[in-house]
Amino acid sequence: MFKRQHLPIIVTLALFVFMFIAGSFRYTGFFSTQVLLNLFIDNAFLLIVAIGMTFVIVSGGIDLSVGSVIALTSMISASLLQEGWSPAAVIPLVLLLGSLFGSGMGAIIHYFKIQPFIVTLAGMFLARGLCYVISTNTITINNAFYTSVAQTKVYLPGGNFVSISVIIALLLFVLAFYAAHYTRFGRNTYAIGGNEQSAVLMGLPVARTKIGVYLFSGFCSALGGVVLTFYMLSGYGLHAIGMELDAIAAVVIGGTLLTGGFGYVAGTLFGVLIQGAIQTIISFEGTLSSWWTRIVIGLLLFLFILLQRLFSSRQLLQKHRA
Amino acid sequence: MEEGRPILHMKDIHKQFPGVKALSGVQFRLFPGEIHALMGENGAGKSTLIKVLTGVYSIDRGQVEMDQERISIQSPQEAQAAGISTVYQEVNLCPNLSVAENIYIGREPRRFGRILWKELNSAAAKLLEERMNLMIDVTKPLHSYPIAIQQLIAIARALNISAKVLILDEPTSSLDRVEVSQLFNVMNKLKSEGLAILFVTHFLNQVYEISDRITILRGGEFVGEYAASALSRIELVSKMIGKELELLEELPKMSSLDGNGKTGSELLLEAKSLGRRGSIEPFDLSIRAGEIVGLAGLLGSGRTEAARLLFGADSPDQGSLKIGDKGSAHTPRQAIDNGIAFCSEDRKGEGIIDDLTIRENIVLAMQASQGWLRTISKKKQSEIAEQFIEALNINPPNPDQLIKHLSGGNQQKVLLARSLLTEPRLLILDEPTRGIDIGAKAEIQKLVMSLSKKGMSVLFISSELEEVLRVSDRIAVMRDRKKVKEMTDGEMNEQLVMKAIAGGGEE
Numbered sequence: 001m002f003k004r005q006h007l008p009i010i011v012t013l014a015l016f017v018f019m020f021i022a023g024s025f026r027y028t029g030f031f032s033t034q035v036l037l038n039l040f041i042d043n044a045f046l047l048i049v050a051i052g053m054t055f056v057i058v059s060g061g062i063d064l065s066v067g068s069v070i071a072l073t074s075m076i077s078a079s080l081l082q083e084g085w086s087p088a089a090v091i092p093l094v095l096l097l098g099s100l101f102g103s104g105m106g107a108i109i110h111y112f113k114i115q116p117f118i119v120t121l122a123g124m125f126l127a128r129g130l131c132y133v134i135s136t137n138t139i140t141i142n143n144a145f146y147t148s149v150a151q152t153k154v155y156l157p158g159g160n161f162v163s164i165s166v167i168i169a170l171l172l173f174v175l176a177f178y179a180a181h182y183t184r185f186g187r188n189t190y191a192i193g194g195n196e197q198s199a200v201l202m203g204l205p206v207a208r209t210k211i212g213v214y215l216f217s218g219f220c221s222a223l224g225g226v227v228l229t230f231y232m233l234s235g236y237g238l239h240a241i242g243m244e245l246d247a248i249a250a251v252v253i254g255g256t257l258l259t260g261g262f263g264y265v266a267g268t269l270f271g272v273l274i275q276g277a278i279q280t281i282i283s284f285e286g287t288l289s290s291w292w293t294r295i296v297i298g299l300l301l302f303l304f305i306l307l308q309r310l311f312s313s314r315q316l317l318q319k320h321r322a
Numbered sequence: 323m324e325e326g327r328p329i330l331h332m333k334d335i336h337k338q339f340p341g342v343k344a345l346s347g348v349q350f351r352l353f354p355g356e357i358h359a360l361m362g363e364n365g366a367g368k369s370t371l372i373k374v375l376t377g378v379y380s381i382d383r384g385q386v387e388m389d390q391e392r393i394s395i396q397s398p399q400e401a402q403a404a405g406i407s408t409v410y411q412e413v414n415l416c417p418n419l420s421v422a423e424n425i426y427i428g429r430e431p432r433r434f435g436r437i438l439w440k441e442l443n444s445a446a447a448k449l450l451e452e453r454m455n456l457m458i459d460v461t462k463p464l465h466s467y468p469i470a471i472q473q474l475i476a477i478a479r480a481l482n483i484s485a486k487v488l489i490l491d492e493p494t495s496s497l498d499r500v501e502v503s504q505l506f507n508v509m510n511k512l513k514s515e516g517l518a519i520l521f522v523t524h525f526l527n528q529v530y531e532i533s534d535r536i537t538i539l540r541g542g543e544f545v546g547e548y549a550a551s552a553l554s555r556i557e558l559v560s561k562m563i564g565k566e567l568e569l570l571e572e573l574p575k576m577s578s579l580d581g582n583g584k585t586g587s588e589l590l591l592e593a594k595s596l597g598r599r600g601s602i603e604p605f606d607l608s609i610r611a612g613e614i615v616g617l618a619g620l621l622g623s624g625r626t627e628a629a630r631l632l633f634g635a636d637s638p639d640q641g642s643l644k645i646g647d648k649g650s651a652h653t654p655r656q657a658i659d660n661g662i663a664f665c666s667e668d669r670k671g672e673g674i675i676d677d678l679t680i681r682e683n684i685v686l687a688m689q690a691s692q693g694w695l696r697t698i699s700k701k702k703q704s705e706i707a708e709q710f711i712e713a714l715n716i717n718p719p720n721p722d723q724l725i726k727h728l729s730g731g732n733q734q735k736v737l738l739a740r741s742l743l744t745e746p747r748l749l750i751l752d753e754p755t756r757g758i759d760i761g762a763k764a765e766i767q768k769l770v771m772s773l774s775k776k777g778m779s780v781l782f783i784s785s786e787l788e789e790v791l792r793v794s795d796r797i798a799v800m801r802d803r804k805k806v807k808e809m810t811d812g813e814m815n816e817q818l819v820m821k822a823i824a825g826g827g828e829e
Contacts, residue, residue, distance in 0.1 A: 201408070202479070
């Protein structure tokens with residue numbers, strides 16, 4: 001059942017498939033399930049954060065605080081573990097803190113009618129600054145649970161493996177996909193992104209939904225922070241610098257409109273995978289500096305926003321003709 | 323009509339905005355099974371009253387009773403819960419969601435929190451087919467349908483809420499005849515089912531065609547409540563505007579008074595087989611200095627599209643356009659430099675800037691043409707603003723009032739003032755009187771005619787035939803994105819224009 005509104009996501013999917021096939025032809029050893037799975041392993045935390053970001057952008061907002069919240073999460077986790085706290089207490093606590101942080105920003109955005117950009121920018125500085133209050137240095141994690149999670153490989157049939165982070169990310173993905181398309185919360189998010197004033201007049205719970213969206217993004221950032229901590233086994237104030245922009249890029253490449261109201265969680269998954277694929281191709285190439293990743297992502301972003309422009313202006317034209 | 327008990331009773335309602343007394347001592351009764359028209363000029367308080375009823379504004383004083391019980395409505399949700407559903411003039415739905423979703427969002431059929439899309443879509447299709455006679459693909463996004471259909475969908479949504487009171491705020495302003503009668507069928511059906519309908523419109527014909535009772539407001543005050551059958555049109559109008567009727571009666575004479583002697587004047591604008599694919603078929607049009615050319619036709623007949631080509635807002639892909647002795651304008655900026663001003667029909671979207679004052683909105687275009695570096699002093703701005711406020715009778719006469727607090731008609735006048743300030747040679751007015759009341763309409767028509775006397779040319783676009791006939795020296799009729807006929811003063815009459823608009827037979 002093809003519909004024109006699915007076009008952006010199909011473009012994203014096609015691009016990913018194209019990149020993977022092109023890589024396979026060019027580099028020996030590229031075409032394997034494990035390379036594909038490594039995309040997930042290396043980008044699990046990006047996927048988690050980008051999923052939260054998708055909801056925010058669909059609602060017509062933006063969340064710049066995600067990278068800092070990740071760093072703060074890693075710092076709090078590392079310092080508490082150092083103090084001898086149990087992971088069973090630390091993980092729920094940081095998830096709660098992330099959610100609270102997000103919902104606080106959401107409440108400010110909604111009740112004081114302040115642009116999300118500036119509120120989350122303040123949140124970004126605040127969270128990043130708080131990291132250094134805890135420590136200016138790296139705090140390494142020796143906790144047995146964290147190291148074992150970091151090393152655990154979950155084997156799939158065929159001898160390939162993924163990490164626990166991937167499983168967390170994919171569970172979140174399924175949950176978010178379901179929430180976006182099959183729950184009132186998800187649909188209200190789209191409605192607010194489409195026309196907030198209408199959403200109010202239609203009697204939808206705008207305040208609850210908007211705060212919920214930022215709460216979810218805060219939760220995802222904290223979860224991303226936990227996963228990153230598994231990956232890095234340290235807490236550090238410089239972790240995940242600029243991460244919010246990677247997440248936004250993934251969401252936009254995934255076909256979500258920055259103006260809100262339109263986009264898919266599934267698109268974001270491919271947006272993340274495309275970023276991962278670019279990195280993989282560049283590392284296979286060997287001679288290229290890793291900054292080429294940025295260059296390609298930059299070009300792709302240009303391409304996708306132009307594509308979106310075309311897409312939406314054609315919709316407008318359609319409306320005029322009707 | 324028997325005097326039962328009102329389902330809705332508003333008593334002594336007061337509401338004040340900074341500097342504006344929007345409602346003072348207004349009362350309103352609505353009975354089950356009636357269609358009740360709420361009438362009044364711009365700024366009479368109709369919109370405010372409706373917003374009070376729907377929980378957008380809270381009242382300063384007074385009480386609202388529903389089913390004899392006093393209620394206090396603080397939000398749109400509470401209004402809906404109380405059984406009051408509203409369809410606004412601007413379609414307040416989400417363009418990005420599907421039709422079905424727009425009808426059901428907030429009340430989706432669910433099982434264990436999961437939205438049942440199949441049931442939702444089939445229920446929406448059934449609802450639209452049975453109650454609105456509309457058979458469309460409900461899974462397509464709302465923005466893929468024209469405004470008229472979106473309006474019906476908005477009504478379907480309102481119906482679907484278990485409403486006791488349905489408020490229709492200017493539902494017909496963007497519908498064509500067929501759609502209006504379709505809407506009226508639906509309204510009559512709902513009325514017979516016992517629903518109480520509050521209907522706001524500016525079309526007098528429609529008021530008498532459909533409503534049982536009329537409440538009139540003027541200047542935020544209650545004028546009276548009448549049975550529609552006991553109130554003549556003249557009485558209705560005079561109660562609404564509170565002025566003598568001369569104003570309206572002298573109008574029809576005006577265009578014929580100075581209709582002569584214009585054919586000889588210089589050619590200001592000449593379009594030759596100007597067209598744009600998918601927008602409008604090639605047309606010829608010439609406008610002389612001091613001439614008012616009417617552009618008649620139904621909604622969507624290509625009137626706006628033609629105007630946009632002339633203004634350079636869209637670029638033509640064939641034909642030629644000459645303005646004065648210059649070539650065509652490729653951008654609105656060039657058009658403005660060539661002395662053309664354009665007043666959009668979409669006041670909200672393309673015209674006014676909500677959060678600026680009357681003064682700032684008026685001087686905007688002038689500032690733009692001066693360049694940003696040469697600022698206009700505040701004193702000068704105020705002078706200009708006051709001059710126009712007086713000339714156009716803008717209410718409230720306070721240049722520092724935020725424009726969002728003004729009624730539609732007054733916003734339109736501010737827009738007009740802005741265009742006039744650039745002293746254009748040709749003024750394009752796209753539906754300048756849409757959604758505004760008779761008094762303001764008459765004022766704007768009068769103004770247009772006096773402008774033309776001073777030598778300004780006007781392209782006057784309106785779907786109200788009467789109005790086009792009244793002001794125009796010449797009328798071009800559009801149909802199905804084609805210019806189908808052009809008539810001059812001598813041969814213009816309502817039947818001929820109507821025939822041309824309706825088509826069929828010879829052209």
